Amino acid sequence: MERLEKLVRPHLLKLKPYSSARDDFRGNAEVFLDANENSFGSVVDSDLNRYPDPHQMKLKKKLSEINGVAPDNIFIGNGSDEPIELLIRAFCEPGQDRIVVLPPTYGMYAVSAEVNNVGIKSIALTQDLEIDLSRLQSDLTAEDKLIFICSPNNPTGNLIDSDSIIDLLKSFEGIIIVDEAYIDFADQPSYTHRLAEFPNLVVLQTFSKAWGMAAVRLGVAYANSFVIEVLNKIKPPYNIDKYTQEAGCRALDEIDKKDSVVRKIRDERQKLELKLSNNPLVENIFQSEANFLLVKFQNHEAIHKYLKAKGIITRDRSRELYCEDCLRITVGTPEENEQLLKLLNHYS
Ligand SMILES: *Cc1c(COP(=O)(O)O)cnc(C)c1O
Numbered sequence: 001m002e003r004l005e006k007l008v009r010p011h012l013l014k015l016k017p018y019s020s021a022r023d024d025f026r027g028n029a030e031v032f033l034d035a036n037e038n039s040f041g042s043v044v045d046s047d048l049n050r051y052p053d054p055h056q057m058k059l060k061k062k063l064s065e066i067n068g069v070a071p072d073n074i075f076i077g078n079g080s081d082e083p084i085e086l087l088i089r090a091f092c093e094p095g096q097d098r099i100v101v102l103p104p105t106y107g108m109y110a111v112s113a114e115v116n117n118v119g120i121k122s123i124a125l126t127q128d129l130e131i132d133l134s135r136l137q138s139d140l141t142a143e144d145k146l147i148f149i150c151s152p153n154n155p156t157g158n159l160i161d162s163d164s165i166i167d168l169l170k171s172f173e174g175i176i177i178v179d180e181a182y183i184d185f186a187d188q189p190s191y192t193h194r195l196a197e198f199p200n201l202v203v204l205q206t207f208s209k210a211w212g213m214a215a216v217r218l219g220v221a222y223a224n225s226f227v228i229e230v231l232n233k234i235k236p237p238y239n240i241d242k243y244t245q246e247a248g249c250r251a252l253d254e255i256d257k258k259d260s261v262v263r264k265i266r267d268e269r270q271k272l273e274l275k276l277s278n279n280p281l282v283e284n285i286f287q288s289e290a291n292f293l294l295v296k297f298q299n300h301e302a303i304h305k306y307l308k309a310k311g312i313i314t315r316d317r318s319r320e321l322y323c324e325d326c327l328r329i330t331v332g333t334p335e336e337n338e339q340l341l342k343l344l345n346h347y348s
Pocket residue numbers: 078079080081082106150154179181205206207208209214217218219
């Protein structure tokens with residue numbers, strides 16, 4: 001993995017990570033007196049006194065069985081936010097290197113870069129919301145270490161053309177991160193199936209959307225085992241608490257339930273899109289493969305305010321590129337969507 005090794009910030013290759021008590025001794029024993037835990041137990045639930053598994057092996061095994069990706073190719077994060085931040089810290093030298101973002105897109109990539117004093121190169125998507133390959137290929141330099149591609153994209157909802165992504169994976173020297181937060185709602189398989197072909201591919205997924213578990217903060221990065229090793233080296237030792245690991249495992253036992261909710265949300269998305277498109281206030285609805293619709297209104301500001309006054313909160317995305325006069329509306333339950341449509345029909 002010489003090529004990947006050259007991409008990592010040099011001081012991290014030499015870094016000796018913190019070794020926890022559970023790294024030094026793995027296995028079963030009668031008595032654990034090695035981690036300064038409280039041997040008397042916890043003040044609340046009796047089994048909270050021990051540190052959680054720093055490597056989340058149960059959860060990784062289950063993910064592995066479901067997705068066909070080996071545990072060595074899986075990193076579990078405190079939400080997707082954590083791998084986003086760790087990737088930037090692993091590959092980008094502050095004040096020197098850059099990440100590449102493709103607006104309009106998810107805001108966290110740029111915020112994480114800024115926090116770390118890492119530069120941001122913005123190369124807008126084309127008007128039809130695809131990657132501008134020729135501009136990208138002529139503008140990229142050796143300092144551009146990471147390209148973040150969000151597909152389906154937030155806030156627009158479209159999938160990014162897969163030929164362009166493959167093209168970049170083949171031609172770009174750095175790391176390509178495909179953020180698949182919304183992939184369950186899309187008519188396209190995950191890029192996790194392409195990991196073996198492309199050592200520079202990182203796929204991000206999350207439990208926050210299709211799994212309905214935004215509260216527990218559980219994100220997943222799939223990548224080449226060298227990249228995963230680097231992320232493990234720099235993560236906080238116990239980044240995923242016990243409750244969250246257990247919740248993740250329980251969720252993965254209910255994959256049918258997740259699939260059935262995803263079908264419902266896709267159905268509702270279709271209904272909502274059809275009904276909104278018949279509303280005279282609506283000027284355009286972006287084709288969505290996610291669990292939201294980006295909707296262009298005649299007067300988005302007034303509509304946003306009106307809905308808010310009636311108790312329905314939508315997201316004003318009008319300041320994003322190509323999103324003038326647009327509100328982003330998450331697909332709700334049938335009742336919530338009816339309520340929204342009824343209010344829009346009565347708007348005057
Ligand atoms: C919601 C979302 C995430 C998920 O973030 P978490 O930190 O896992 O909750 C990641 N990427 C995009 C583009 C999102 O919209």
